[in-house]
Amino acid sequence: SAHAADKATTIPAKAVAAATELRDKAMADNTGYEFVSALTTEVGPRLAGSEADKRGVEWTVAKFKAMGFDKVYTEKVSYPLWERHSEHAAIVAPFPQPLALTALGYSAGTPAGGLTAEVVAFDTLEAFKAADPATVKGKIVYVSTHMTQQKDGHDYGMGSATRTRGPVLAAQMGAAAYLLRSAGTDPHSRTPHTGVTGFTDPKDAIPAAALSLPDADQLERVLKEGKPVTLKLDLDVGFKGTYEGMNVIGEVTGRKKPKEVVAIGGHLDSWDLGTGAIDDGAGVAIAAAAAKLIKDMPQRPDRTIRVIAFANEEMGLWGGRAYAEAHAKDVSNFQLGTESDFGAGRIWRMTASVKPEARGAIEQIAKVIEPIGVAYDPNKPGGGGSDLSQMHAKGMAALSLTQDGTDYFDYHHNANDTLDKIDPKALAQNVAVYAAFAYMAAQADGNFGSAAGAFAKDGAHD
Amino acid sequence: SAHAADKATTIPAKAVAAATELRDKAMADNTGYEFVSALTTEVGPRLAGSEADKRGVEWTVAKFKAMGFDKVYTEKVSYPLWERHSEHAAIVAPFPQPLALTALGYSAGTPAGGLTAEVVAFDTLEAFKAADPATVKGKIVYVSTHMTQQKDGHDYGMGSATRTRGPVLAAQMGAAAYLLRSAGTDPHSRTPHTGVTGFTDPKDAIPAAALSLPDADQLERVLKEGKPVTLKLDLDVGFKGTYEGMNVIGEVTGRKKPKEVVAIGGHLDSWDLGTGAIDDGAGVAIAAAAAKLIKDMPQRPDRTIRVIAFANEEMGLWGGRAYAEAHAKDVSNFQLGTESDFGAGRIWRMTASVKPEARGAIEQIAKVIEPIGVAYDPNKPGGGGSDLSQMHAKGMAALSLTQDGTDYFDYHHNANDTLDKIDPKALAQNVAVYAAFAYMAAQADGNFGSAAGAFAKDGAHD
Ligand SMILES: [Zn+2]
Ligand SMILES: [Zn+2]
Ligand SMILES: [Zn+2]
Ligand SMILES: [Zn+2]
Known part of the structure; x- marks a missing residue:
């Protein structure tokens, strides 16, 4: 086939070693938990379009800057405003x-x-x-x-x-x-x-x-x-009319190929009943902490790590759809992406939608995260998560990093979605997986197959 | 001492055998659970002085009649009305x-x-x-x-x-x-x-x-x-002013000594946030079911079994205090009493405040309920429970039948006090204990020492 003629994508041995070290550092690091604790305490519930949503955007911009990301910016997202009195x-x-x-x-x-x-x-x-x-x-x-x-x-x-x-x-x-x-x-x-x-x-x-x-x-x-x-x-x-919200984006800029990005994230909005700790403060925290740990390495990664805190996922992927519309033309620059939006339980499975020549690189990633409990299933597609499913639909190569959701629907979308539901150790395992995969993808020799219209028939539906 | 000269109180062997049979029947009986299910479903929360409190009184009068009790009546209880809007x-x-x-x-x-x-x-x-x-x-x-x-x-x-x-x-x-x-x-x-x-x-x-x-x-x-x-x-x-509520009383009238009563009960009022299943629909259900099982025996017990569903325990033992004021002069006719008001977990301990000559009878009771998990501690007093503590304070001989309250304060006084917190099997064990003890006390040769001012210094404080 045409694919067979392509060069296989691989992760250099030095990058695998650095990712292994990064993984172990992340497992003992508290950055993710501190992020979600501060977000849910200092902002609280973040219903899309509410006054708290606006404060959440401001808080996240300030936090990403304080974390030392190289670029912090917002992109507009318009959606119908709905209120609960x-x-x-x-x-x-x-x-x-x-x-x-x-x-x-x-x-x-x-x-x-x-x-x-x-x-x-x-x-x-x-x-x-x-x-x-x-x-x-x-x-x-x-x-x-x-x-x-x-x-x-x-x-x-x-x-x-x-x-x-x-x-x-x-x-x-x-x-x-x-x-x-x-x-x-x-x-x-x-x-x-x-x-x-x-x-x-x-x-x-x-x-x-x-x-x-x-x-x-x-x-x-x-x-x-x-x-x-x-x-x-x-x-x-x-x-009550229309609201203009924001996706908040923070980047660790790539040293060699800054326009090629590994996209990770979560959604910043939450329902109003709890404080949006597991849905989805945790997701934003996992992605931000992973990028921060990569930023703290001796030098920047080859490609850019982009953390996206999406607006209004809850009422219909508004942030994710706006993002995909705006960035579809650049889809081939998205090296690999996935979003965390299934709570804060440990990741137990990785699946991927990538070109055949990148399966070897995915196996390299799998070897690094296997010791912390993640099994690689090569037979299932990777959908990219909730909002980033929209970029995957445009052709972005994507993973699914499946969390243990056993108790997720005990707390999901109700008043009990609060910080006490997050186990800091489980959250750190998520950060370790995100940091390791994102770094390896950023250092890969070759790409994972992102292209307009790729993966349209992979069967992913998350 | 004066006590030593009294004749020892004993339970006749025939009554012990009948109580053992009653216990086993109760363990397999669903009357208690059906009672609390119907009360909490058909009346719901029963805040003292609310419209639902009034419906709860009417419901309980009708239910006690439907259960076939020989006498069903109410006694007035006045208290300050407090409302939550x-x-x-x-x-x-x-x-x-x-x-x-x-x-x-x-x-x-x-x-x-x-x-x-x-x-x-x-x-x-x-x-x-x-x-x-x-x-x-x-x-x-x-x-x-x-x-x-x-x-x-x-x-x-x-x-x-x-x-x-x-x-x-x-x-x-x-x-x-x-x-x-x-x-x-x-x-x-x-x-x-x-x-x-x-x-x-x-x-x-x-x-x-x-x-x-x-x-x-x-x-x-x-x-x-x-x-x-x-x-x-x-x-x-x-x-908001004063309210006149009701203690609701149902009796299985004694065949030989109808004026001598074994008093059991719970409180009918509840807080308004849950449906008052464990606090204290369960208590009323346990007492009512125990009396019903005794009523269903081939003949009435020697003494009266009195079930009291107290008014407004929650805001300060109003029903219990009114009851004790009204019945203090008859205290010596109260053979033995205790109230259930600590949820619906299994009873694991019995303690008693009785005259020394009745310790043997208490040991006879202990032997019947030991096989279903109740340990007798002869060194602690029996306080009679929440409202009946007031009759005990007047001199009524009393037990404490201590329930397993491990999860009681997870649900107590909050919105989660609902029927699903009750294990029907554990509730049936409570009914078995109440039925067995009440029947044996009603059949005893002799009394348990109730008298004005008795037990004033027993150290009980429940
Ligand atoms: Zn979500
Ligand atoms: Zn959600
Ligand atoms: Zn109570
Ligand atoms: Zn209570």
Whole structure:
């Protein structure tokens, strides 16, 4: 094939040795944890478009400068502004009592004074899809998708579909509102999980919210008694025009090929219920700490290490899409990239979407990170993570560095996403993996195959 | 001594055999769990004096009748009414962000629009007691007592003192408000713990509230940065006159000595944040199920089994104190008593305050419940539990049936006190212990020493 004629990409032995040393230094280093501790303490929750989002951008610019990055800059990202002011719910009949719920992103508000309607319940999104629209018209649709803990969090596919597609379908069927059992895995916590819906136009939106798991159980027990169940929802939330946010970028400039970049990052915005520690302060911290450790080496790497703190991932990859639009024409300059956005658990697997001639270099990276618990699976693609999936879709060679997400959906998108959920040692392991891979990619002889339209059919979907 | 001349109290062999059978039946019976499931589902939270409290009384009267108790009646209990409408808090400076907190019982509200003041922090209640009042005047006092999990929950002594006495002291010293780190043990849950303060007169009360443990950690991290920290509290809570509630009583009437009673129970009221499953729906359920199982025996017991669902234990043993005032003159008719109010974990220890001549009968009870995990400690007093401690103080012979409270303070007085925290098997073990002891006490030849003023110096303090 044409590929077979290309020269194989390799990592020089000296770079492998330096990456090994870097890895061990990172495993004992606290830079990542200090970053996420300071971000979540000094800024707190960072809902996209909120006053705190603006402070988060300023904080990150200042922090990247204080960390000594060679270049620190921002790039604009425009998106619809959505606000949450207050949210209450109660069973009105047959057994009056409050319920713990949270509105979903892009939900409409209820009329002032609240919305009262009967509930129609479905066990699954599939069952709801099969419903006769006449049975849900004017009602509050409730869908009870159950998720359980898994290392790779695969139940979230079903949970997030219930959250994103369910409300859109309910609106199309004429429902008054939509409720789901939270897309989460802690059955004992009264902390409902928020997250975005599939509404794209304020005109199409209806009130949509999630019950905590114990509240979902409670509603299901009440429904089981067989009497009509009426709920009142009072959601003061909604769209409010357009906002201009920022991707924040910090670089360690390459010594030999400064225009060729290894792209790493996380998203700076968070939901407002917790402080966005595991989602995704940790991701930004991992990438920033990895770049800082590379910067502290005796000399700059050959290529540039670019840390991107993306704007508004939560409501639809707004930062990632804006970034990919702006940089698609430069895709071949992106040596390799991946984003951290699955919490702060240890990385246990690496997969890659690279050209065949770069598989050897990926194996070299794999050997350096294998001793700290990362297995290389050569048979799966690498998707680049949440926002950087958009650059991968444009043709950027990408890794997936899969974290242990066993408890991720206990805390994800709810009030319990706070600093105490992060194990500093596990976070340091992430930094070590990012530092080692980024440095080796920056020092490689040859590229990983980034080109416009490359990898379009690799099957990656993260 | 005078006691030595009395005849020893004993349990007839036939009663021991019947109690053993009753114990085994109870271990496999679901009546207790069904009771607490229905109470917490059909009534929900039961804040003393609320509309739900009234529904809870009606529900319990109806339930006791449906269970077939021979007598069901109520007794009035008057107490100050305290209401919670809404509660919000935020760090204003240096790092603006919301904090999860809950107002404490008998807290004053803040002025409309909220109260903003600087924080003065103390590690312990002792440190706060030693403070110069001038340093806290006009400030928000914050006390950071730390509790950890224990089987017997002894840290709650320190935690509840910080919650009850701290606010009173803060008010006396001229503080603007009082905050504590929640008297709870789950470091990862954003669910603050409420509970009563020591305020007795609305005129003396100041705003008093608890931060969830992660929020307390957050405030402490912010304080550690060394800048002045300003908080805003907005608590719409407060006293609102007097309320007349009800103790609800159900009886299985004794066949031979109907006026002599074995008293068991729990408290019907709960805090409003959860549904009052472990505190104390479980206690009422355990007592009611035990009595129901005794009622279902071939014939009524010799003495009466009285189940008391107390009113407003939470804000100061109001139901228990009213009960003791009303029944003190009959104390010698109370054969033996104890209340369940420490969750739904298994009972692991029995202690007793009885006359010396009844120790043998207590040992007979101990032998029946030992096979299901209960150790008898003859060297400690039995205090009768929360509300029934008041009858014990009047001279009622009493047991303490100590539950495993390892996780009790994870959920106690917070939004996570919901049905899912109850293990049906552990609840059934409690019912088995209550049924076996109550039946044996009802069948005893002789009494356990109840008399006006007895046991005044037994050292019991629960
Ligand atoms: Zn994320
Ligand atoms: Zn997220
Ligand atoms: Zn209690
Ligand atoms: Zn309590």
